[in-house]
Amino acid sequence: MATQNTERRNRIDVASDNVLEIENASVGFAMDRGDAQVLNNVSIDVHRGEVLGVVGESGSGKSMLADSMLDSIDDPGTLTGRVTFHPPEGGDPVVVNDLNKEELRRFRWERISMVVQGAMDSFNPTLTVGDHFEETLRAHDYDVPEGMERARDLLEDVHLDADRVLDSYPHQLSGGMTQRALIALSLILDPDVLVMDEPTAALDLLMQQSILKLLAELKAEYDLTVVIVTHDLSHVARISDRLAVMYAFELLELGPVSELVADPAHPYTRELLNSIPDIDADLDEMGSIEGTSPDPLNVPEGCSYHPRCPIAKEKCVNENPDLFDVPGEEGHGAACFYIDEARETIPLKKEVTE
Amino acid sequence: MSSNSGSDSEPLLRVDDLDVHFGGNSGLLDRLFGEEQGTVRAVDGVSLDIGENDVVALVGESGCGKTTLGKAMIGLERPTGGTVRFRGQDIWKTELEEGDIPYKRIRKSLQMVHQDAGNSLDPNRTIFDNLNPALKKWRPELNLVERRELVHRMLETVGLTPSDDYASRYPHQLSGGEAQRTVIVRSMLLEPDLILADEAVSALDVSLRVNLMDQLLELQEMFATSFVFISHNMSNARYLAGKADGRIAVMYLGRIVEIGPVEEIIHNPQHPYTKSLLWATSGLSRINDPIEDPPVRSIDVPDPENPPSGCRFHTRCPEAREFCTEHDPELETAPEWLERHETACYYAHDREEYWNTQPLPDESDVGEDADATRGAAD
């Protein structure tokens, strides 16, 4: 098992107005084959008004991190650590994972909303899209006629014909339309934070990119903070302010997007960037990362990336690196003992134009 | 002549004016008096030649008919019009009457690797036992020892080493990528002439894709097999077809709207739809640029049951003019383009009649377009 020591420095501090603070979040699961740690001691601040991209491949723990933000880990998983929400109007911070069931029910949608992949499954097939808006408003004691006005605005914002969509059943809409309707629904109670877990993964690229563009507009219009979780770094990089890279249930790198893409510090991030089939890169310059992500029951000791890392050393096998400050922009951190060496010896194959 | 279809010598596979229409009424009377509403023209008048050792990537959004076209090409979907000829022989006629090449031989020559490859393996059999029956059936000249040897060699080629270990595993003991490679091996073992791979890499983690694509290409070269890759992702299509010096064909609502050599499609696209697909595939080098507005007048695909008149892209096309609503452009090349680059667009071909009509209004109030019900074609 990877080390669970709480002394390990796992956060990067920058002076910022945080809407959400996640401290030492861990999630454990009992599996048939033993106990699994599917989120391991992650700390991250979400800055008010930013788009934070959380990037990771399958089995990286990225969805667990998203679920932790709303304390919505499925049973029998258990969340430890602390998730704190700071209301924009000031007032007392809310410790999300101390809320009781009823408080949590209100908190979700009103404060933090979540959109997941596969909108179809988030809708009840026997209700119209309009019914979903009304029910949500009613369940939270909001004024329905007033709320439905907002619903129309939101639907128009995501390029949907409000009249038609409100009267439709989910199956009468295309995948791209349902997903946009779900985004509109998630904003109906004017939340402060929108957490999206692979919100567009099942859609065509033209629709995915269009939705990201809409999202950037919604964010500006409604003063949102957005967290987007995805397996595809290239996809979210353009709308994100910062990126968090997850691997083996830990946070490996965090930083401002431009620097993180132009010159990442962690060997994994560097290799990941090199492996992305990129439309602008030379065909011969792309390659894959050898090996596969670790099994949750069998995360390597020391630095969890060491079996795949081209510059791993003795120390990496035995010790789990802190999240060290990376020379350069403020707020850039990477969990690697040999940041300088990584930057010198693992060349990036694509150049980012300034 | 070296166009994309209809040159003189018979290629490996020739698709000629192919239609696959679904649903609606297909009784004799309806066929005589034209089809009713409710028919989805998943493939509508497509012609395409696939040569020996040729690689083509079919690209388009869901519902564009790319999977249906692919299946019709390899004999898994019966066309409602047009022909598919394998080395000169109509594959659907051969099913009924004997041709020079027996039907059984054609079936073996045209193979498919599905998207959900893992599910096509029998969970109760080892990998070897999953691969062995097809070999036994199609390669009866081999004995068990030879079959075993061949299976092991192929597993090693795609990186499933040690092959002894992999051959004796069960499907649930494989990762997604390993299952995908096993299925590819299964189809390669038959030494087919053409393999259709439907979204073979998009289910994999990004960091593993290039590796799988390289292995596919290695096999392609080793066996001199032709490949048709179906993908919704331009970057993957470019990688696969580009490394093999192949072509990309872009489909929209049942038609090929642009086709040509890979780098030509990527760096010199002519059709507005191809340009919009490329817009959606932003490279990392551009991350510091803000995302521009989508280069389409509507982001939703029209209802395939009720495709727009004239050029089918006119409801979304940023260049559309009145002329496009009534006339249906054909694939054509232009002297200044690379050989084999063809597109079906009046704007791209700078047609005078097109310029003489008014541009279509910008539908800022989107959603006004035809119902975008879920596509049935893909």
Ligand code: SF4
């Ligand atoms: S700590 Fe060691 S093994 Fe881990 S990423 Fe850095 S160099 Fe590689």
Ligand code: SF4
């Ligand atoms: S023919 Fe007209 S509508 Fe069709 S793609 Fe060209 S410009 Fe657009």
